[in-house]
Amino acid sequence: MNRNAIIAGRYRLEHKVGRGAMGVVWQARDERLDRTVAVKQLLPDNSPDDAPFRSIVRAMREARVAARLKHPHAVTVYDVVEQDGTPYLIMEFLSSRPLTELLADGGPLPAGRVAELGAQIASALAAAHEDGILHRDVTPNNILITEDGQAKIADFGLSHATGEGTMTGDGLVVGTPAYLSPEVADGEEPGYPSDVFSLGSTLYTVLEGAPPFGTDGNQIALLKRVARGEIIAPRSTGPLTDVVLRLLRRDPRERPDMAEAERMLAAVADGRPAILSGTKRLPAPTRRSWLPFAIAGGVVAAGGVLAGILLFDDGPPDAAAPVAAPLPSAAKPVCEARYEVANRWPGGSEIRVSVRNSQDTRLTGWEVSWTLPPGTRIANLWNGSLAQDGDRVRVSEVGWNAVLPVGGTTTFGFIATTEDDGGAAPVATCRSS
Structure with a gap:
């Protein structure tokens, strides 16, 4: 297709403005309405038999579905046309740059700005989901x-309509591998939670400068990491950590829906806590079931790696008293720490610790401490300040997450390496600092 060519009798191509895996984008003139538009020439796959024809049919159908969506943070589709067997998408023309270019030029963006942009995109995706529309390929290049x-x-x-995807031993996986959800990488059909995960991967990338599963020229190896949910521990997510890690839950049932993701992102963008008292809380990860858990008198123990939890205003209880004794009403804990084994592999685990203000006033500092089991070491701590004296560990706030409103939470995490999966579980305490 050349400059000045006319598509569908009304769209005159002026010059190319972009090219991607799914097509070529032109700036064009709608001569009937006298306005500038973007024309995307969709490129069908090169499969044998009648697959190219079916690809065109899918492209036309999905584009018409997408054209139903009218939202200030979604590119508007005006028309879908076909000429000489090729489908064209007619869209609003935007003087804009994809997030990939911004990252390449200036590096990662600050958390507040990412939260603002993320809330805008989540609002568009929430509206699409409400209308029964999946995106299937949420990436920095599509924002x-x-x-x-x-x-x-x-x-x-x-990405689905044009047959774009990654071929694996089990078939075609739709979407960009580095941003896929684990269930899609594992061969399942994408759903609304898959879009949520891909948004989390996109936000992680904009914050950290690389996708949560890293980059790998070997797409099969990358897909295997995605399917296992082996994300690289974040270091720069700051106040967005709680939100991003919730979007990146391996189990799709544990992710928030897109409307909830929008609310959490908007809260961070406004400087408010993302997880408020009364907000829908997510269940603990099912992957915790890989470790034996026991609950007794308010103390949770995770056999062999870490345990948690209850937390006293004036330090630990008297040594003569049972650790699991119920607390009197006057000894209401200042803060609570909840440990989650987010991922586990031979010789190590990824641990996430949620700290919650459980008092009736604002908490202005916190510290969580515990004794490491024999042979256990901490590596790659994020969103906390680590102090260690022998096997005694203390993790405290890092400034931005020091102040918690009533019911507010924050999260820190680390990699725990261990030589022995057995042994007694430690008991941690949380107190004001």
Whole structure:
């Protein structure tokens, strides 16, 4: 297709403005309505038999579905046309740059800005999900940032419509491998939770400078890491850590829906706690079932790696008293620490610790401490300050997460390496610092 060519009798191509795996984008003139538009020439796959024809049919169908969505943070689809057996998508023209370019030029963005952009994209995706529309390929390359700093998401459903995907031993996986959810990488059909995970992967990338599963020229190896849910521990997510890690839950049932993701991101963008008292709380990860858990008198023990929890205003209880004794009403804990084994592999685990203000006033500092089991070491701590004296460990706030409102939470995490999966579980305490 050349410059000045006319598509569907009304769209005159002016010049190319981009090219991706799914097609070529032109700036064009709608001569009937006298306005500038973007024309995407969709490229069908090169499969044998009648697959290219079926690919065109899918592209037309999915594009028409996407055209139903009208949202300020989604690129508007005006029309879907076909010429000489090739489908064309007619969209609003935006003077914009994809997030991938912004990252390449300036590096990772600050957490507050990422939360703002993430809330905008989540609002568009929530509206799409409400209307029964899946995106299937939420990536930094499909998020456009306009000249006035607003985010818009493009290409709803087109990765599926055009046959774009990654071939594995089990078949075709739809989407960009580095941003897929584990269930899709494992061969399952994408669903709304898959879009949630991909948004989390996108936000992680914009914050950290690389996707949560890293980069690998070997797509099969990358897909295996994705399917196992082996994310790289974040270091720069700051106040967004709680939100991003919830979006990246391996089990799709444990992720928030897109509307809840929007609310949490908007809260961080406004400087408010993301997880408020009364907000829908997510269940503990099912992967915790890999470790034996026991509950007795308010103390949770995770056999062999870490345990948690209850936390006293004036330090630990008297040594003569049973650790699991119920607390009197006057000894209401200042804060509570909840440990989650987010992932586990031979010789180590990824641990996430949620700290919650359980008092009736604002908490202005916190510290969680415990004794390490024999042979256990801590590596790659994020969102906390580590102090260690022999096998005694203390983790405290790092400034931005020091102040917690009533019912507010924050999260820190680390990698625990161990030589022995057995042994007694430690008991941790949380107190004000």
